[in-house]
Structure formats: structure tokens, C-alpha cells
Amino acid sequence: MAELTRADVEHVAHLARLGLTEEELARLEGQLNHILDQYKVLATLDTAHIPPTAQTIELQNILREDAVQPSLAVDEALANAPERSGDHFVVPAILGGEGGA
């Protein structure tokens, strides 16, 4: 049974862009392994006869026609911005480059 190591926790923290202290890392290592143990209990269930599903609602093919709907006014769009400058949202600069896309 694979256990999450300290390095795994540090990696996940990095992906979530979280800066954690030694103490927090130690605590989370314990908590994450505890969560994994609970999944291991779930994994003992026999699901061979149940098809995989990503959906709990029985819907399919919900499409819309390509038509323009009004957008929000700029002030409305920016209403919840932590800070604004002109018509832009302002956030602290994030170092380490862009994500995937």
C-alpha cells in the first residue's frame, strides 16, 4: 500500500501554489494519508458490475445554438474584484510563469 511521502505533499502543495511551513507539511502528510486510507476502504467494494460514471444526473447532449447573449457591464464584472485598476482586475504578481492551456 503506497503511502504519500513528504515529497508528494510538497509537490501537491506546489501545484496548488501553497507555501507551507514544516509544521503544516507534517500535519498535512498525516491528514492526506488518513484520507487515502478511507479511500482504500471504499476501494475494497466490488464495483465490477457498475459502469464508470462521471455524472449523477441522467442527462446528455445539452447543447446551445451559437448565439450572442448580453455580457455583464464592466463595472458589474469587476464588482467582486479584490482590487481594480482601470477596467482590469488586479492580483499580486504570480511568479513561475503561466499554467498549461
Add this chain to the structure above:
Amino acid sequence: MTAAEPAASRYEAVIGIEIHCQLKTVSKMFCGCSTEIDGAAPNSHCCPVCLGLPGVLPTINKKAVEFVIATGFAIEAKVATTTRWDRKNYFYPDLPKGYQISQYQLPLAAEGRLTFDTSDGPFTVCVRRAHLEEDTGRLIHAELDGRRVSLIDFNRSGMPLMEIVTEPDIRTAEQARRYAEELRLLMQTIGASDAEMENGQMRVEANVSIRPRGQEAFGTRVEVKNMNSMRAVERAIAFEIERQTVAVDAGEKIHMETRGWDEARQSTYHMRPKEEENDYRYFPEPDLPPLLTSPEWLAEIKARLPELPSARRRRYRDEQGLSAYDADVLVNDATAAALFEGAVAADPAVPPKLLANWVTGEYMRLAKGGEGSGAAAVDPAELAALVELVVDGSISGTNAKEVFAEHFATGRGVSSIVKARGFEQISDAGALGTAIDTVLAANPAAVADYRAGKAEVLGFLVGQVMKATRGQANAGMVQNALRERLDKAE
């Protein structure tokens, strides 16, 4: 392997290309915000869905799906009967939800291929997949009151993107460029995307690695991006192959990383370490139900496909007798191709090859000259009529070019220009006879020389007749008529 051997023969490059095309829908991928964001005020094309506000639900734009399916058919791919969306998770302020809705396990199209010409002959690239996803917002890094901040504009957030990924089949920088060019042409032909690289409607990324020739295993791959033109694609990849070759030769390790192309320096630079695919922690998007594509819907999309570039090239070459070069020039220029097709339709009696010569020659030369309105004034039927006049000898080739230039600039009818300029060739024997009589009477010495066996004098006499008719005589007819007259009246 010896050091004296050139690097190019010791190593082989392995290249895969990922292309993002902005799809030509009027509304965004999962919301009704307009896609007309060029020049718009920041954050003026946003709604709760594309701002990632809590509690909202995305809805799939049907047309975006149809564009990807159409592309799938155009590259002979398998089009999915069941498809699904997934969340690609990463944290960066250009992504308001903290994930991008993409397709991971069940893309709309898979296992396609695209064949194109290279300087080494035709080359086929296998396309691994084509899928739909949403674009991110745009960040501007700035300084505000002495703090380093990012300014975010979410207008681009949620714009529909198709990502097309090849297998690592490509071996040279040229093949990579040609592939991207052919795909761009395909997108424009289908109408799925304007695919202009300069304004980001088409973004090309290359995964480049090298390995010793004969080795199966791939080397460590480096992702290269920020290439803003086809030329940049070829140069950036060529640079990257050379950089890796020098590094490997020096015993250095290649790092998995993302590098950007610096156009000014003509080199690539380190942007960031590349994340592993696992790091995106993909999982099925619970907010979007799966999509089943019915056979009827697929057939309808397939039936709507226009003639594709490869089929058109083949038709131009095989049915209309054009050279491979002319066929390719026309296929790559929609306006020129329309002019050519229109002229062929207007007068099927004129050989298509001659029409193609005029379109790829005079027309494209003038169109390149810049007068955009001029190109629009050209009437395919008038072009066909003009070429017909040249074919039947009514007008000389040189004069025809002048007529075409005037038609190009003004749109005036060809026959009216020919009349106004007095370009009609004198082809009737009577009018020609008078001119010949005059020339013969004025040049007794030349006549005597000809009759004494100096046949080359004929050229001089033809020239004199052409001069007397101000170039409007049909030179071939003049020569025949002169010969007949001189030989007969001995």
C-alpha cells in the same frame, strides 16, 4: 559515432506539434458572451460563466463542436460517438475557476492524418487527437504603486479553442512548418478558424527532442512556444534541434522544460519547467453531461464539408492540367482560386492552364502591388474573354497585359478597353495587304535581297510592316502574307 561526423547525421530530431485554433463562433464556448473581443475594453465581454463565479453552469456551443467534428472528417480521423469533458486543474490568475474545461480521455476526434508537400516530396503526419477546450484570460504584468501586480482581462476567457496534437512523426523543422501551413489552410477552407498566427487565432507549439540515429527511445522533450509566424516555427525548431545537439555532444543533460522563441535574438530561452501530465489532475467535468453524436448529425456535418485543399490540388492538376506549382499557388489563395474557377466556368473553351497562368502571373503580381480594390474589380468572365482574344490572335500578348492592368484598376470591360486603345490586331487580309504593299514599295533593296536568296531579310520586312501598323498586325499573319507575296510575284 565519431566527432568528425556532422551532428545532423548522428542525431535525429523527434518533433510533435500542438496547435490551438480559435474557432469562428460568434459566442464563447460555454456562455453567450460575444467573441468580438478585438479592441474591446478589458472585461467588457464577460459573464458569470466565463468569470468563473460560483454556482453557474456551462452550456456547450453546438457550432464549436461541429467545427471540431468537421476538422476530424477533414483529417480522416475517427470521430467519437460518445465524448466527454474533463477538468484540467492548475492555479494561475488567467484561469478564474482554477481549472480549464478540456477533453482528456474522450476527444471528439482521434487518429487522423494530414499529407502535404515538402522539398523532399509528400509527407504524412499522424494526428493523435483533436479536441475542444476553452481559452484563458490575458494577463499584463505591471507595477502599481511600487508593487508588482498582474492586471487581468477575462475577455478571452472561455473563447472556444480546438487543440490538434500530432504523433511525434515529424523529423525536420521544415516538415513542422509545412504541417502547420497545411493545417492553417484546412482551417480556413472549412471555415472553422481564421487561423491567423499574428493575432493569436492559431498558436503553434512544438515538442522537440533528439536521439542518436537508430535509437528507438525518445530523448527528453522540450516544449517550444511563442512562435508568431510560420517562419518563426521553422527557425525556432531548427534552433532548438541545434541547441540540444550541442548540449548532448558536450555531455549535458536536456531538461524537460518550456522554452520561448525570442524573435529578436532568434533563439529560444527558458520559460519554466514543464509540468507532467499527471500534475494537471484531470477528472471528468461534472457540470457537463456527456455528448453522444448521432450518425445523422455526423453525416450532415460531413456532407457540408467544402472541397478540401488536397482534393482541389488533385483536381487542378489531373483534370485541368495545371502544374503542381500553379495548383498549389491557387489553392493557397482563396481569391485567386475563385477568379480562376470563375474564368474556367465562364468560358470552358479557353484552356484552364492559360487562365491559371494569367491568374498566378499578372493577376497576383498586380494584387500584390497593394490595390485591394483592384483585385475585387476583376471579373472572371472578362479575364476569360481577354485570354480568348489572345488565343485566337486578335490581340498581342503584350497588349493584353496592358488591357488586363486597366481592367484590374478600373473594372472596365475588356472589349471596350481593346477598342479604346486601338489594340485590335489587323488580321484581315485586305487591311494587311495595303500595309504590305506600302512596305514592299518603300524597300526595293530588301525585296531584291530576299529574292536573291537572303531569307533573313524577311524578318526586317515583318518588322517594317509591324511598325507601319503600330504593332496591331498579327505577326504570324504578316510573315505568311509577305512570304506568299514575295515568292509568288517573282
